Amino acid sequence: MTDSVFTRRYEALRRMVDRRLATLVRRGEPADLRAACRYVLSGGGKRIRAVLVLLSCEASGGKVQKALNAAAAVEVLHNFTLVHDDVMDNSLTRRGKPTVHVTWDLNTAIITGDILLGVGYRTLLREGTRHTDRLVRLFTEALLDVCEGQALDLAFERRTDVTVSEYFRMIEKKTAALLSAAAEIGALLGGGSPQVQAALRRYGHSLGRAFQLQDDLLDVVADPKGLGKPIGGDIVEGKKTFLLLRAVSRAQGEDRDLLQRLVKAGPDALHVLIPENSGDNDKSRRHALIRLVTAVYTRYGILDETREEIRRNTRNALRALDVLRPRPSREMLSQLAEMLVNRAS
């Protein structure tokens, strides 16, 4: 499958999802709550989770139309988490637009998230299927995992002894759980056998791990224009990424000291490591810290190690697809995995 065939098909599915999302918030009051819900759902993005539902359905032998409501529901669930996470992380922009709590206020953001979750379940229930029970169960377990993952991520901020294996447990909940649920839901609705369902679940799981690792890597190596946010944000916030945790365990001497201070400072990293009395402005202090830490990462081969870890997870994802019958949609899933880990932003 050529790249342009992949891209055309992906875009067709993405537009299908966007059109369905646009129909979901017709009802509901008051008006500004409806406006906030629409603002979130029309915010664009790659719609990876929804497309994953659709492709998994097709790769399991079903028609994508059979899974379109479930695909939209999964995407709504994802957007619910974004709205609440942005409050908790105090993020000011999302996909280049001000976040809900910035555009409206805290209360609107809390309740918009809550409403979106209800809209997600309502949309899921629109799938006329005899598998409702299982469908709602998968959706609910993914919801719980994503919330727990976010809570672990927040708890990591205050901890100084986070291990790499704890990191993986966190991203498996925060990121991989919804991708694996999306793939399994698609397989279920597509009429896939239990073996096919399990395979697609594994695919989503590995893809999710690779996806989050790539996110961590891009914070350091991305093209800043495409990223939609300043580069090095994780470093400046002392975030316990795979890069930082691996580097802490590999670095020696002064390098190790620097990283341990970074881990300890967490969100206060900039303040603690590059004191304000250095005479520089905020921007150049940020750059100084990012340069320092990136140099350590490079010195100990952390970037290459991360790339290798991403490749390993991508290979696992691709291998999981082996049990599926060869179909264009299986090929699409392969290329989706490649796309996610080769993205430059």
Add this chain to the structure above:
Amino acid sequence: MTDSVFTRRYEALRRMVDRRLATLVRRGEPADLRAACRYVLSGGGKRIRAVLVLLSCEASGGKVQKALNAAAAVEVLHNFTLVHDDVMDNSLTRRGKPTVHVTWDLNTAIITGDILLGVGYRTLLREGTRHTDRLVRLFTEALLDVCEGQALDLAFERRTDVTVSEYFRMIEKKTAALLSAAAEIGALLGGGSPQVQAALRRYGHSLGRAFQLQDDLLDVVADPKGLGKPIGGDIVEGKKTFLLLRAVSRAQGEDRDLLQRLVKAGPDALHVLIPENSGDNDKSRRHALIRLVTAVYTRYGILDETREEIRRNTRNALRALDVLRPRPSREMLSQLAEMLVNRAS
């Protein structure tokens, strides 16, 4: 049925619900999130919504055990709304204990609410029933209504032209929707006919209206010791209760001016109506405002009018029970309605 028989049976059901609630949050991490969820679910309360599920199940011909998970799920959903509402209303205590965002912090409160909602769905799915689809649908529509009701309530704070009929639409969503869903869910699980399900839904709806009106009334006439919060809180916050909205439309001259200023000031009522330079302290300024407004309510017969409106809704609730077969549980539902509107706190 004597009062003591009613009370004994009610308490037995309430304890049954409490025991089930105590088992729901065994899993999950991190530990302090689990602790916050347990803190909320062990906070006591009358468990009216859960008991309503159980009694409706029995009054429809089923055994209460068949609805115990659904009863717990409805109670968890209610507690989810309390945690988020307390953030949005900036409430410092709930049932005499500090709220979640006070005991922990804002982020913990947001995510605890989110997790509870997931726990609610998970618990609902434990009902082994062929009605899962309908059950999840009722639960989800109630969730959406409750959120919209809360959003309307918040929007009312900033509005000066709220009508009594808008007030009723708000409380029907914020309060009555979950009570009617609880009754209908119980009827569904108890094997009630569509007629019985509709009757119990109507019962819950009228009960919910009466319950909220009673809440509004108690703010003015309750025994302060039993209320668990200072009396007159709604007045001091300029809340658009049934009492205030009816009084605005009945009062004349100076009385009307006072109430209109109260409506306009909303949450700033105390500051605007009893200026700080009056020389009094905060407590006596509160009392002054409460005395003023209560006097107007009394002058125009608003308290009696509210009592009559409560009786009217209670009669509707009781009348809805007529189609049910005479059973002790039907009698319990009658007495439940009487209990809720005769409570002094």
